[in-house]
Amino acid sequence: MSRAQISPISVYKLLPRINCKECGEENCMAYATKLVNREARIDMCSPLLKEENREAYQKLWHMLKPPIKEVKIGTGARSKKVGGKLVIYRHELTWTNPTAIAIDITDEMDDEKLRKRVKEVEDFSFSYIGTNLSLDMIALRSTSNDPDKFYTAAKRLIDSPLPIVLCSLDPKTVERGLIVLGKSSPLIYAATKDNWREMADLALRYKCPLVVFAPNDLGLLRSLTRTLIEYGVSDLILDPGTFPEEGLADTISNFIALRGAAIKGGDELLGFPLLGVPLTVWMEHEGAVEVAVWNETWLAAMLMNRYADMLIMHSLEGWAQLPLTILRNNLYTDPRKPIAVEPGLKTLGQPSEASPLLLTSNFALTYYTVVSDIESGKVDCYLLVVDSEGLSVESAVAGRKLTSEKVAEALTEYKVDETVKHRKLIIPGRAARLSGEIEEATGWKVIVGPVDSSGIPKFIKEDWPKLAA
Numbered sequence: 001m002s003r004a005q006i007s008p009i010s011v012y013k014l015l016p017r018i019n020c021k022e023c024g025e026e027n028c029m030a031y032a033t034k035l036v037n038r039e040a041r042i043d044m045c046s047p048l049l050k051e052e053n054r055e056a057y058q059k060l061w062h063m064l065k066p067p068i069k070e071v072k073i074g075t076g077a078r079s080k081k082v083g084g085k086l087v088i089y090r091h092e093l094t095w096t097n098p099t100a101i102a103i104d105i106t107d108e109m110d111d112e113k114l115r116k117r118v119k120e121v122e123d124f125s126f127s128y129i130g131t132n133l134s135l136d137m138i139a140l141r142s143t144s145n146d147p148d149k150f151y152t153a154a155k156r157l158i159d160s161p162l163p164i165v166l167c168s169l170d171p172k173t174v175e176r177g178l179i180v181l182g183k184s185s186p187l188i189y190a191a192t193k194d195n196w197r198e199m200a201d202l203a204l205r206y207k208c209p210l211v212v213f214a215p216n217d218l219g220l221l222r223s224l225t226r227t228l229i230e231y232g233v234s235d236l237i238l239d240p241g242t243f244p245e246e247g248l249a250d251t252i253s254n255f256i257a258l259r260g261a262a263i264k265g266g267d268e269l270l271g272f273p274l275l276g277v278p279l280t281v282w283m284e285h286e287g288a289v290e291v292a293v294w295n296e297t298w299l300a301a302m303l304m305n306r307y308a309d310m311l312i313m314h315s316l317e318g319w320a321q322l323p324l325t326i327l328r329n330n331l332y333t334d335p336r337k338p339i340a341v342e343p344g345l346k347t348l349g350q351p352s353e354a355s356p357l358l359l360t361s362n363f364a365l366t367y368y369t370v371v372s373d374i375e376s377g378k379v380d381c382y383l384l385v386v387d388s389e390g391l392s393v394e395s396a397v398a399g400r401k402l403t404s405e406k407v408a409e410a411l412t413e414y415k416v417d418e419t420v421k422h423r424k425l426i427i428p429g430r431a432a433r434l435s436g437e438i439e440e441a442t443g444w445k446v447i448v449g450p451v452d453s454s455g456i457p458k459f460i461k462e463d464w465p466k467l468a469a
Contacts, residue, residue, distance in 0.1 A: 006063060008032040014056045014063070016047040035064060037336070038086065038093065067263045067271050068309070070097065071209050071235045073137065073187045074163030080136050082237065082309040083273030088263050091335050098332040100310040101300075101324070102137035102165050104279055107153035108144045114156055120316055122162060126325065129364045130341060133325040135162075139189070139312045140177065142168035151176040165189055165312065169213075171198035182206035189213070189275075189312075190239060196224055200231045208235075211275055215241030216250055218257060225269045237310065239275040244284060244299055251276075252306050259307040273309035276300070282314050293320050300324055304331065338390025339364040345414040346371075349380035353419065356381045356464050358426045358449065358456070359407065361388035361396050370453040377457025382420060386410045394430040404437035411442055422468060428453075 012032040023044040025031040034040035042048060042064065048057050070084030080100050087093045103121045105114055118138060126133040138160060142150045150168065154177040157164055164186040166177040174188055185206070190213035191199035203210040210233055214221035221240055228236060240254040241247075255274055262271040278300040285292035297320040300311050304327060315321065333339055340362045348371065360370050362385050374381065386406050388396035396402035407425075410416075417423065425444045427435060429451030439446045447467055450459050 006036055008036050011035050011060065011063070014060045015045065016053065018047060020047060022046045035060075038096070066096075067266065067268075068259075069235075069272050071237060071273050073100070073165075073185070073209055075183070075185045078161055078163055078184055080163050085259075085263070085307075085309070088259060088307075090331065094334040094336065095332050097309065098328050099304045099308055100136040101321075101328075102139040102310065102312045103135055103316055104139045104141050104167075104312060104314050105153070106141045106143040107146070107149040109153070111156065114153065117316070118157065118160055122160065124316070124321060126322060128326055128329060129339060129368050131329055133322070133329060135321065135325075137163045137165055137187075137310075139165040139167055142170065142173045145170065145173070147173045147176040150174075151180060154180040157181060163187070167312075169195060171195055171202060174199070175202055178202060178206045178208070182208070185209070187211060187237065191224065191228065193220060193224060196228060197231075200228055200233050203233050203235075204231075209237060210235065211237045211239050212272075213239045213241070215239075216243065216247070216254065218254060221258075222267075222269050225272070229269070236272045237275050238270070238272050239277065242277040242280050242299070242303070244278075244281045244295060248299070248302075252302060255303065255306045255308060274307055275310045275312070276303035276308035277312045278303065279312050279314045293317055296320070297324055301327055304328060340390035341367045341385065343385045343387040343410065345416055345419065346383040346385060348374050348383055349378065351380040351382055353421045354468065355420065356426055356460055356468070357384060357416065357420050357422075357424065358382070359384045359386060359431075360428060360453075361386060361391060361393045361402055363388060363390055363392045363396070366392050370456070373453040373456055377460075379457050379460050381460065382416075384410055384414070384416060384425070393428045397431050397434060402431065402434070404434055404441040407434075407438050408441040411444070424467065426459075 012029050015028045015032060017028045019027040023031045031040060042060055066084045066086045068083045068085035070081055072079050072081050074080055081097045082100050084096045105117050121135050121138060124135045138157060140153055150173045164181055166174050166186050167189040168174050169192060185208050188199060188203055188208050188210045190211035192213050199210060212221060212224050214224055221238055225236060243251045258270050258274060261267040278296045281296040281299060282292050293315045296313060296315050300313055301324060341364050343362045358381055360366055386402060388402045391401050423444050424447060426447045426449040429448055432448045435446040435448055450456055
């Protein structure tokens with residue numbers, strides 16, 4: 001049964017149906033609905049965990065488990081989960097575990113260059129609509145083919161807070177890296193038709209996930225996966241090969257075919273996270289740096305859109321990684337839920353009880369735009385964020401999600417009259433038609449502010465002194 005075919009009723013039939021509320025829901029049907037929507041876990045149902053319900057638990061687990069296995073790379077806080085996908089198209093439900101981006105270093109870098117590059121990866125950070133965008137892993141590549149150099153480079157990564165990928169097709173070289181980093185469960189890249197047994201032994205000995213690599217040969221990839229599972233390795237990631245330029249069509253087709261076979265076709269041997277390596281672009285553009293960065297970035301974006309659960313890249317330029325991480329953030333938002341912030345009374349700058357009070361909705365993009373404009377204008381004020389169910393001001397007003405009643409409730413709930421003493425409320429220009437209703441419902445004087453928040457600093461500077469008098 002595909003994820004799209006699972007209904008709350010089919011899940012409900014396997015639950016104890018005693019409405020004990022131990023899961024936190026009012027009844028078993030509500031809990032079943034949340035299980036189907038992946039908003040709850042099956043271990044939240046205590047009666048289901050009892051011995052007499054073991055069979056029902058197993059059936060439920062098999063029904064709800066994602067067709068793409070979730071694989072963890074690293075341990076503890078130094079870990080990253082990839083895979084775990086339930087659907088092919090994000091609008092069917094949502095995509096989980098955002099695509100992990102690993103940046104490469106090599107064992108031929110000198111100590112200073114290696115440490116500098118690792119720090120740049122670790123420090124990459126950008127705040128976007130309340131979310132911190134960052135990079136996820138370090139991929140140590142053996143370009144020297146010298147196990148001792150690989151060992152030395154691996155030692156420099158011991159203190160990194162990021163999960164590590166050990167990249168070499170030589171089992172002896174990988175083993176030298178595992179001697180240093182094995183306890184942190186790095187990802188081993190990669191098992192092929194020639195080295196699979198040695199790599200499998202290392203994965204089992206050090207309890208590490210393993211990449212299966214069969215370039216442009218899905219039949220071989222599936223065969224290797226079967227062999228490794230039978231051998232005892234269960235945490236696998238599939239790499240069908242990344243071919244830029246002339247091989248691009250095959251690359252994208254392979255990713256689509258693998259994800260379709262796993263989710264639509266139910267092929268459990270292909271139900272593993274997919275790895276793309278846009279880094280291969282650099283092999284064809286040595287010396288043409290800007291061309292390589294550009295080509296690697298758009299290739300990474302294409303793979304991210306076409307089901308890559310993990311990427312290994314070289315480019316660290318801000319103009320490459322910033323749009324890519326923003327794309328990832330947008331792809332992995334839950335389409336069922338508007339992006340919202342917590343409503344409440346926010347303090348911006350160092351306002352006093354005589355400072356202006358502004359109002360906005362709790363749609364995240366609106367909120368952070370308004371806050372950015374206020375802070376850039378160095379305005380000291382209070383901002384009342386009203387629960388508009390995650391809709392922008394104009395949409396919320398039109399859809400009656402932002403009403404005079406909600407404004408009145410917010411003023412009371414957050415005890416605004418204890419913070420400001422002037423009882424004047426500045427509302428967005430796009431909510432102007434609510435001004436009379438809000439005055440009647442609250443007793444506050446309503447002032448219609450700018451239509452666009454970029455006009456707030458000028459409005460406060462020029463108009464507020466007269467309005468506050």
